[in-house]
Amino acid sequence: MLEVKGLTKTFGALRATDAVDLEVQEGETLAVIGPNGAGKTTLISQLAGNLRPDAGRIRFAGEDITSLSAPQRSRKGLARSFQITSVYPEFSALDNVALAVQAHAGHSFRFWREARSDPALIEPARRMLDDVGLSERTNVLAANLAHGEQRQLEVAMALATRPRLLLLDEPMAGMGIEESQRMIAFLATLKRRQTIVLVEHDMDAVFRLADRIAVLVYGRVIATDSPEKIKMNEEVRRAYLGEDA
Amino acid sequence: MLVLLALPPLVIALGQPFYLDLVRRIMILAIAAVSLNLILGYGGLVSFGHAAYLGIGAYAVGILGFYGVTNGWIQWAVAITASALVALAIGAVSIRTSGIYFIMITLAFTQMLYYLGISIAEFGGDDGMRLNAKSQFAGLVDLNDPVAFYYVVLLLMLLAVFLTYKIVKSRFGMVLRATKSNEARSRAIGFSPYPYRLAAFVIAGAMCGLAGALYANHTNYITPGLMSWQQSGDIMFMVILGGMASTAGPVLGAFALLLVEDLLSGWTQHWQVILGPLLILSVIFFRRGLAGVLYKPDA
Numbered sequence: 001m002l003e004v005k006g007l008t009k010t011f012g013a014l015r016a017t018d019a020v021d022l023e024v025q026e027g028e029t030l031a032v033i034g035p036n037g038a039g040k041t042t043l044i045s046q047l048a049g050n051l052r053p054d055a056g057r058i059r060f061a062g063e064d065i066t067s068l069s070a071p072q073r074s075r076k077g078l079a080r081s082f083q084i085t086s087v088y089p090e091f092s093a094l095d096n097v098a099l100a101v102q103a104h105a106g107h108s109f110r111f112w113r114e115a116r117s118d119p120a121l122i123e124p125a126r127r128m129l130d131d132v133g134l135s136e137r138t139n140v141l142a143a144n145l146a147h148g149e150q151r152q153l154e155v156a157m158a159l160a161t162r163p164r165l166l167l168l169d170e171p172m173a174g175m176g177i178e179e180s181q182r183m184i185a186f187l188a189t190l191k192r193r194q195t196i197v198l199v200e201h202d203m204d205a206v207f208r209l210a211d212r213i214a215v216l217v218y219g220r221v222i223a224t225d226s227p228e229k230i231k232m233n234e235e236v237r238r239a240y241l242g243e244d245a
Numbered sequence: 246m247l248v249l250l251a252l253p254p255l256v257i258a259l260g261q262p263f264y265l266d267l268v269r270r271i272m273i274l275a276i277a278a279v280s281l282n283l284i285l286g287y288g289g290l291v292s293f294g295h296a297a298y299l300g301i302g303a304y305a306v307g308i309l310g311f312y313g314v315t316n317g318w319i320q321w322a323v324a325i326t327a328s329a330l331v332a333l334a335i336g337a338v339s340i341r342t343s344g345i346y347f348i349m350i351t352l353a354f355t356q357m358l359y360y361l362g363i364s365i366a367e368f369g370g371d372d373g374m375r376l377n378a379k380s381q382f383a384g385l386v387d388l389n390d391p392v393a394f395y396y397v398v399l400l401l402m403l404l405a406v407f408l409t410y411k412i413v414k415s416r417f418g419m420v421l422r423a424t425k426s427n428e429a430r431s432r433a434i435g436f437s438p439y440p441y442r443l444a445a446f447v448i449a450g451a452m453c454g455l456a457g458a459l460y461a462n463h464t465n466y467i468t469p470g471l472m473s474w475q476q477s478g479d480i481m482f483m484v485i486l487g488g489m490a491s492t493a494g495p496v497l498g499a500f501a502l503l504l505v506e507d508l509l510s511g512w513t514q515h516w517q518v519i520l521g522p523l524l525i526l527s528v529i530f531f532r533r534g535l536a537g538v539l540y541k542p543d544a
């Protein structure tokens with residue numbers, strides 16, 4: 001589904017992404033873990049098209065998408081959530097999701113009919129809010145949602161674009177324990193149905209959700225393997241899990 | 246609105262036709278403000294050159310009249326089309342930039358047009374040009390009749406507000422407002438902001454071009470000053486004062502600004518000294534504009 005080869009991005013002397021190779025199979029959840037500053041968000045941003053790599057290729061669904069912009073990639077079926085919550089604060093939760101639906105319902109050069117009363121946008125948006133557990137909050141402005149709810153909203157927006165691949169950048173960041181548990185449970189329901197690349201700090205979440213784990217340290221992938229093998233991997237433990245070998 | 250409808254018979258009964266003239270001028274500029282609001286209030290595009298289209302619309306009428314074309318349909322259609330085309334050209338370049346660069350580029354383009362107006366001697370140059378005859382709408386309406394002209398302007402102003410209202414609530418409008426609210430998010434869900442912003446810029450230019458055509462008929466005299474940066478600033482101020490992101494707000498802003506201006510200038514020569522601080526205070530205390538005092542505008 002997704003194939004990354006030799007991806008490299010430098011900021012001055014810093015190699016934020018260093019010849020990264022990755023492969024994501026259809027239906028699997030690949031977690032990308034690594035210490036702070038390992039380049040996880042930089043990697044996601046290159047996959048989503050927000051950052052241009054210095055070298056390397058990205059192939060998605062059999063097509064080279066390296067030179068496509070973020071909106072183009074989104075329309076091809078790549079959706080992302082942001083580590084720092086990014087919603088439309090002045091719009092209701094329903095509007096937020098309806099906009100995501102609209103973005104994938106053909107062009108928007110339609111000037112007359114009111115978008116908010118268009119069932120083709122509103123109904124899928126409502127269903128998506130139900131799915132993520134925000135059905136009671138549809139008309140609340142996104143700015144007035146609790147932090148955890150905004151994260152749920154973001155996932156709903158990403159899903160509303162009906163992506164073939166979902167890129168989640170620390171979806172549990174800043175959440176309380178209870179909220180995290182709910183989010184993990186929800187993401188677990190997506191497994192198999194949805195191909196996911198998950199960047200996450202929370203090891204509990206990673207080991208519960210991931211089919212495979214890629215470990216990123218100083219911009220390099222030092223290991224990619226099943227969760228069990230990653231737990232046992234000496235190099236990973238030294239670099240990341242904080243144990244002396 | 247009822248006040249505006251009832252105004253002509255009232256002022257004529259009172260023998261004060263001057264006010265008809267004043268309100269007509271305000272309503273014409275209100276159309277310009279409504280059009281700017283589409284891109285400024287809803288699109289977040291701080292165009293500091295919106296007076297360009299006022300000038301193009303006015304000059305379209307003036308120049309066609311100069312060559313003997315007085316048919317109003319043709320004049321106004323040319324005014325709207327020319328403004329739209331210029332907006333397309335200016336927008337195509339300036340919308341690639343953002344923030345302060347966008348403000349400066351739109352200002353620069355309008356200054357170019359302003360100096361062009363000054364330099365073309367055939368059309369009056371610096372002194373401006375006289376409109377020999379008002380736009381002709383044979384059999385339908387005679388703009389020489391001040392009351393008829395007043396109602397034409399009122400109708401077009403209401404139409405401009407209605408059109409803007411429809412647009413901002415449509416799918417197109419939602420994209421425009423979304424890209425203003427959060428551009429990164431919009432790109433991430435698959436909207437390319439550029440074509441939508443450009444389309445809005447062209448619509449706003451066309452609408453303002455119509456205001457320009459009306460303005461030429463209103464004053465019977467067209468000067469490059471119509472394209473000055475002060476004029477752009479005035480229009481922008483009407484929008485901010487009236488309330489961005491509310492469709493009727495700019496109309497309130499136009500009335501508030503120009504009525505206060507009229508009041509103060511009748512009172513003292515140095516009215517600008519008073520108007521300036523008043524404007525600053527109004528921006529500080531009415532964060533959402535005058536419209537925000539009356540009702541709560543949505544996003």
